[in-house]
Amino acid sequence: AGRWSLEGMTALVTGGTRGIGNAVVEELAALGAVVYTCSRKESELNDCLKKWEGLGLRVSGSVCDLSVREQRVDFIQKVSSAFDGKLNILINNVGTNIRKPTVDYSEEDYSFIMKTNFDAAFHICQLAHPLLKASGMGSIIFISSVAGVVAISSGVIYAATKAAMNQITKNLACEWAKDNIRVNSVSPWYIKTSLVNHLLEKENFLKSLVSRTPLNRVGEPEEVSSLVAFLCLPCASYITGQIISVDGGMTVNGFY
Numbered sequence: 001a002g003r004w005s006l007e008g009m010t011a012l013v014t015g016g017t018r019g020i021g022n023a024v025v026e027e028l029a030a031l032g033a034v035v036y037t038c039s040r041k042e043s044e045l046n047d048c049l050k051k052w053e054g055l056g057l058r059v060s061g062s063v064c065d066l067s068v069r070e071q072r073v074d075f076i077q078k079v080s081s082a083f084d085g086k087l088n089i090l091i092n093n094v095g096t097n098i099r100k101p102t103v104d105y106s107e108e109d110y111s112f113i114m115k116t117n118f119d120a121a122f123h124i125c126q127l128a129h130p131l132l133k134a135s136g137m138g139s140i141i142f143i144s145s146v147a148g149v150v151a152i153s154s155g156v157i158y159a160a161t162k163a164a165m166n167q168i169t170k171n172l173a174c175e176w177a178k179d180n181i182r183v184n185s186v187s188p189w190y191i192k193t194s195l196v197n198h199l200l201e202k203e204n205f206l207k208s209l210v211s212r213t214p215l216n217r218v219g220e221p222e223e224v225s226s227l228v229a230f231l232c233l234p235c236a237s238y239i240t241g242q243i244i245s246v247d248g249g250m251t252v253n254g255f256y
């Protein structure tokens, strides 16, 4: 494959039916990768798979709730048999949020956010490591958030899961470099997806976001998937352990 192609590569994208994950599936497949994905809703997943087949993209997938440990083990077994034990690209995209003042969080809220955002990504890395190593050229991307970089009002548990992802990006980049696995993190600011559309519909909320954003708007899923794809390409072969924000300039904005 060429420097700017993913031809011949295998990719796992968690949560590919909507939003950022959906854009990443399409971007990687369009660059030539064979992609495997998952979501919790069977009918939505089947609709996506049908659409991708119609577009000539090579994507398969299965239903899985990645917040459940046993389902993660089964899921990686399916990925392994689909790809003959070799995985080049792992995109840890699944994530969720519950927004509350810190003192209002219940134990259930805490564990739901932790297991969906951090436990799933960590455990999938452990499970996928032999497959990534076996491919000879591996790349892991965490879809983190600017909430793991600076303090924003997204909820403290969500922020902690994203900061944890950003930290293990650095640790795994060092630990797994010997296996020729690169590890990077992509940290978006507000992107128009089903996760946050209900917030973006509130005019005052949107105004306050945009006023902090030098580019003066929120982002599109395709503006995240392009960076994710770049980091997976052979031409990004010297980039590892990095946390890159896709934020219209928000995190570098002092007194805009």
Ligand code: NDP
Binding pocket: 014, 015, 016, 017, 018, 019, 020, 021, 038, 039, 040, 041, 044, 064, 065, 066, 067, 093, 094, 095, 096, 116, 143, 144, 145, 146, 187, 188, 189, 190, 191, 192, 193, 194, 195, 196
């Ligand atoms: P969406 O909610 O729009 O999409 C999430 C996708 O993941 C869906 O396909 C969903 O399908 C799937 N999913 C969710 N939970 C699970 C689960 N437990 N098991 C399997 N699949 C699951 O989210 P976004 O695209 O907005 O977010 C993607 C990532 O980007 C998240 O990690 C989020 O934190 C991060 N992010 C998003 C930002 C934004 O503004 N949108 C900003 C910064 C970061 P289903 O529900 O059927 O399972």
